[in-house]
Amino acid sequence: MSKFAAVILAAGKGTRMKSDLHKVLHPIAGRAMIDHLMASVDALEPAHKVVVVGAGREQLESALGERAKTCLQEPQLGTGHAVQQAQAQLAGFEGDVLVMYGDVPFVRAATMQAMLDRLNDADGPAAVVLAFEPDDALAYGRVIADGEGRISKMVEFKDASETERACRLCNSGLMAAKAADLWALLDRVGNDNAQGEYYLPDIVNIAIADGRVCAAVTTDDPNEVAGINSxxxxxxxxxxxxxxxxxxxxxxxxxxxxxxxxxxxxxxxxxxxxxxxxxxxxxxxxxxxxxxxxxxxxxxxxxxxxxxxxxxxxxxxxxxxxxxxxxxxxxxxxxxxxxxxxxxxxxxxxxxxxxxxxxxxxxxxxxxxxxxxxxxxxxxxxxxxxxxxxxxxxxxxxxxxxxxxxxxxxxxxxxxxxxxxxMVRAEQMVKPGWADRFHDTMKKKKAAAKK
Structure with a gap:
């Protein structure tokens, strides 16, 4: 198995949580959501783990300790820009890079392995996207691919045609690429969009335009890629x-x-x-x-x-x-x-x-x-x-x-x-009639207080 590095994006502010606690540190079943993800990553024995931090970085760095390197994304200019911040931490690394999100905690190790295996297939994909088919595709970005999972186009919902919106294969945002391909493609991503941000999925369309193969791996459980924002x-x-x-x-x-x-x-x-x-x-x-x-x-x-x-x-x-x-x-x-x-x-x-x-x-x-x-x-x-x-x-x-x-x-x-x-007790004291006299006295006091 090729060596791989895991890049986990966790720089978002998590404003919808309305919490002083960093979003990815909120627990599920007694374990921070990022730790659920880290456990699956660790099962595959990565060569490197890099967590991209931003708001609340001190909390994350304290929680992670020595388990992963961190890098700062500031300002936050989109997912493509976030991944680029990890490049310095991975300088000299020539293996595979798996990009995940700290608020998508339940991606299984087997799914990650399937992405890495597909990346190393004979047709040499420039990028592998983790796709899913939800019951309701809503406004997810679509992955237009053939029956073998080879992608012809990645398109955001707002930019999709009616035919493309009818496609039920959706983009989870998780991706794998060779380090050399990843950094080279990210350098070519622009920010000519409504948000003025650099989006990671754009590397797929750039690679396809270059004539490279890009592929989708589809999870059989949409819950596996559910993000947590509230x-x-x-x-x-x-x-x-x-x-x-x-x-x-x-x-x-x-x-x-x-x-x-x-x-x-x-x-x-x-x-x-x-x-x-x-x-x-x-x-x-x-x-x-x-x-x-x-x-x-x-x-x-x-x-x-x-x-x-x-x-x-x-x-x-x-x-x-x-x-x-x-x-x-x-x-x-x-x-x-x-x-x-x-x-x-x-x-x-x-x-x-x-x-x-x-x-x-x-x-x-x-x-x-x-x-x-x-x-x-x-x-x-x-x-x-x-x-x-x-x-x-x-x-x-x-x-x-x-x-x-x-x-x-x-x-x-x-x-x-x-x-x-x-036996360690005080000696019992007996006072015959004391309780009767006490009750009589207290009843008279109570009656007098009512007058």
Whole structure:
């Protein structure tokens, strides 16, 4: 495979998003839209990646880090002008150049590869265009091509004849060309148009006029090249992505009780025979092993769920939560940076933070690991088969030994040895008749206040 460079255009202001956040950094399924695209590019191991930036460049450069070079387009004079700004970053590179858009995030690696393969066919196309056939062609630019995909003309909708507008093959804007051809053709693109801009598709018509072959590769999924320019289009992209993932996971043997209510992250990993009840949300970094059940209204992020575990309903698992085989968290239980050992249970109204809970331990309702003193986090260790009574506060750092029992209502601030019972409560005070006298006094006060 020839070496290729990816040029990603992301210099637009994104005014329709009405946001301080750069358009291509808005997330879909927990991942910035440009990162969806970068993941597909990276699957093909490019020799270079150059992102063309403009407005909000600081945000983009910070988000990209060392993953790609950047170049500035200022002023912004069209897509052809934008691609030209990458030429200096690619000085000396003689391979293929793939031009994409940061706000068109779902182009598949296989589609990119098909464009590069066509570019290197025997007829030596000067440029390869990614085309698509939408249900409604609207005002997209048209690609006039024969049955073999050889292009005779590229035309904007406003300039197209009625016959050309009847063509359903549309231009996505994505393109591939040899570096030498790309830079030479771009040098010949003019800006004699209503916007006074330099348009990338013009290189195709210039090459055709020179007698060169240009070709179209057509995607079988128009959603793959859908651009995102507004909050509404962002929501549409999220919905389409989620629908595809739901179908994917059900095909892989996952049960979704109400698929339309379950939301996945870009990196969610599920095994067969997992059952997911309605209204479950997965944030990034979740892995769920086989035969686990995620009950309704649970939220999971950065969590590892073992085989046969049960989560929820109404549970929240935060980053660093690990549930080992057969363990259980019930309603209104929250875990963060905590390990729940094999067969252990925390069934109700519990917070486990910075904790390790041993095998077959039982955590009673209302138990809290008090892990933070306002400055530092501390660890709680609970041994195998320990029993923590309801409404207990374990004040870290503290260790509860194996088979120990902490009596309900205890506030434990010192280690509990294995097999020990620890009860930390104030002595009960009994005042016979006090409540009756209190009620009588308060009723009289209330009656007097109404007069």
């Amino acid at each position: 909050r509404s289009e962002l929501a549409t992209a999220e919905r389409q992505w989620q629908e595809e993932q739901r179908e994917h996971w059900m095909a892989e043997g996952v049960t979704l009780r109400a698929p339309e209510t379950v939301f996945f992250s870009y990196d969610t990993q599920l095994s067969s025979d997992v059952v997911i009840e309605p209204n479950v949300v997965f944030g990034p970094g979740v892995t769920v092993a086989s035969r686990a059940t995620i009950r309704a209204f649970s939220h999971l992020e950065g969590a590892t769920i073992g085989e046969g575990c049960s989560v929820g309903p109404y549970a929240r698992l935060r980053p660093g939560a690990v549930m080992e085989k057969g363990s259980k968290v019930g309603n209104f239980v929250e875990m963060k940076a905590a390990v729940l050992g094999e067969g252990a249970k925390a069934s109700h109204l519990t917070y486990l933070g910075d904790a390790v809970v041993g095998k077959d331990a039982n955590i009673g309702a209302g138990t809290i690991t008090c892990n933070y003193d306002g400055y530092f986090k501390y660890k709680t260790e609970i041994g195998d088969r320990a029993f923590i009574g309801s409404n207990s506060a374990l004040i870290a750092p503290v260790r509860i030994g194996a088979d120990a029992i902490v009596a309900a209502g205890s506030a434990v601030s010192r280690d509990v040895d294995a097999g020990e019972l620890r």
